[in-house]
Amino acid sequence: MDAGIAAHEAPDALRLAAQTALELPLLCQYWLDRCVHVYAKRHVLSLDPWIPVVEIKQRLARSAALQRRLADGPGLPSTELPDIVEILTLASRPGALLSGIELLRVRRVLEMAAGYARFLQPIDDFLFGDAEILTPNPILLGRLRDSLDLDGVLLDQASPELARLRQQLRVQRAQVQQQLQGLLRERERREIWQDPHVVQRRGRFLLPVKANFKGRLRGIVHDRSASGETLFIEPLGVVEQNNLLVELEAAQRQEEERILRGLTTLLGSETERLLLTLERMGRLEAIRAGLELAAVWGGSIPAVRESASFNLRALRHPLLVLRHFDDIVGNDLALGEEAKQLLITGPNTGGKSALLKAVGLLHLAAYLGLPIPAEGELGYFPSIYAVIGDAQDLQADLSSFSGQMRQVRDILAQVRNDTLVLLDELGNGTDPREGAALAQAVAADLRECGVVTILTSHMAVLKRYALREDGVLLGGMGFDLERLQPTYQLQLGRAGASQGLVIARKIGLPDKVLALAHAIHAGEQENWESWEDRRDSLLRNAEEQAASAQAAAEEQIRLRVQVQKELDKAAALRLRAEEEARKEWQKMLADARVQVRTAIAGLKQGRNTQAATETLDRLDQHLGATSAAEPELPTPGSRGLFLPLRQPVEVRRVDVAGQRLQVDLRGKQLWIPLGQFQADAGLALPREEGRSQYVAPEEHPWQLDLRGQRRDVAEAALLRHLDAAVAAGRNQIEVLHGKGNGVLAELVREFAEQDPRVASWRMARPEQGGGGVSELELR
Incomplete structure (x- = not known):
């Protein structure tokens, strides 16, 4: 390939390679899985992270606005929608004619767009401007609603002419059938009918006549049965009426086509606006799906600086959170202001590469408008380049080391001081001394150019480089030697040891081999590592004491909050109980007043003092009772009325939990709701000669x-x-x-x-x- 062409194409190719290395496509797939309709999926697939910082802030502002709306009010309308892009394209062509089903699909989308518009209108925020675009043309939506039923069939009310023609058709069909039914009932012709029913062939009503009685009915033969024994004859007396029926059906089809063509033309005039509506619907649903996904990892809307620097707290890798939920350790990291480079060291599987990827992936996710599992501020990097994993390419005859160096070469030709570069295990795959020298040289060149860089490495040369040079941070991933497990915690200011010899001893490598390894290692190491170990021990003790104090303070705060919550809960329960008791007493007193008035009225009219006394006694007992007796359930053998059919039944079984009964109804046993049974012990069950067995629904x-x-x-x-x-x-x-x-x-x-x-x-x-x-x- 020509060098000029390669250099020109390198930025886009390198950024795409970084997206793949940082697993952005996999993150987007999780996002797509949560999108309800096709327009949202298209929006997600069209998103590009490499946009100006102003547009990135707009994306995040939309996400924040929708997040507030969903937290404070009803949910966003969300349902699967048909794809109407091709329908709109067809409608925009001159002379186009859409079917009722196609227009019904458009109506579904317009009704959902109207629901989106209603959701956006009440609040004047960053999303409010989309409400006008999403509001469909009321004339178009009204005509579609008035013209089509739920199956896409034109309604009679679609036009006065259509209603008139359909009414005439109904009357005409009835007249023709009535006349033919009269012929079927004629006694002298009973033996000529193959089947005494009116049939229809090609829009004309006919009578089925036995072939050997053909001469008994004057008319036109339109069809013959497959066996030849039946002729389908149109009597001469109904020919004109059938002709009129055919003419009316043709006029109906013509009117239906006129209506559909008019609706198509009206839709075609709205095509451009509707395509924009679909785009906004897709964006809104995509934002909702992104918020749903981000809720899994506890995402927050980050602030984005306009400079190439970031300051993040409790950052976690989003894909790891999706797989392991709350088991992922958060880390704090700031880079780009005082320090431009970070070297991360530590054991294998200690989390070096995951932290490196997390920094890059969080920036890309935020550039797409997603909340991220971190707090703080992101930087704005027009380009993010990453060399992660095995760059081996057998087809291009490249080894892992050659492939890695080729990627590094292309990156060095493109970097600027607003670029973020992520290099994982740089210099591996060749002689350790040569690889270390190349890795240090690359790091030094990037530092001189002012490029924000994160590197991971086991190499002692790079550790010394980080300790020696200004503007370079050294960090190590923690490792618990007792449990032989990484802690995944980034510890700035200290180098994370590879712990290869310690791990080998724990695993049980022979002592002779370990002793020789220690001797070789001691001869090649410098005293600075032992001093570093002592410093690490002191720092570790200080951090443990600070962590203990912080944990005690947090526990005290947690207990105080828990006690306050319990007090608030008890107060709320007390108030609710008082309110319920007050309402119950008010109801009881109101009922009592009504009964007292009734008793007084009876005294005035009939002077029945005994009835009044009994009424007041009942009221005293009712108001003094502590609780009402619960209604008794029917028992097996009870008799009563099955209300829907007003039929006497007998109870066979009682399902208390399901509030239903199994009853015997005319010899058949079925389950009914408790509310459909009215107990009446005096009812007599009807006597039947036989009883049928209960048939399960799946057997009937x-x-x-x-x-x-x-x-x-x-x-x-x-x-x-x-x-x-x-x-x-x-x-x-x-x-x-x-x-x-x-x-x-x-x-x-x-x-x-x-x-x-x-x-x-x-x-x-x-x-x-x-x-x-x-x-x-x-x-």
């Missing part, structure tokens, strides 16, 4: 097929099926009656309207049988 057939049955037979079958369904505890049944001449459909509708056990009736959806299937909801 939910579908009844009446097709081809006579009306009286079908009615009896429907009654038996409903009895069994109620006994089995079903909430819904389906009845297949076919379309035909509508006789069975009318039977089912009349039955549903008359039987008190049926709560509602409706035709099934087209994909489930349409007009040939009825769905009955049971009480």
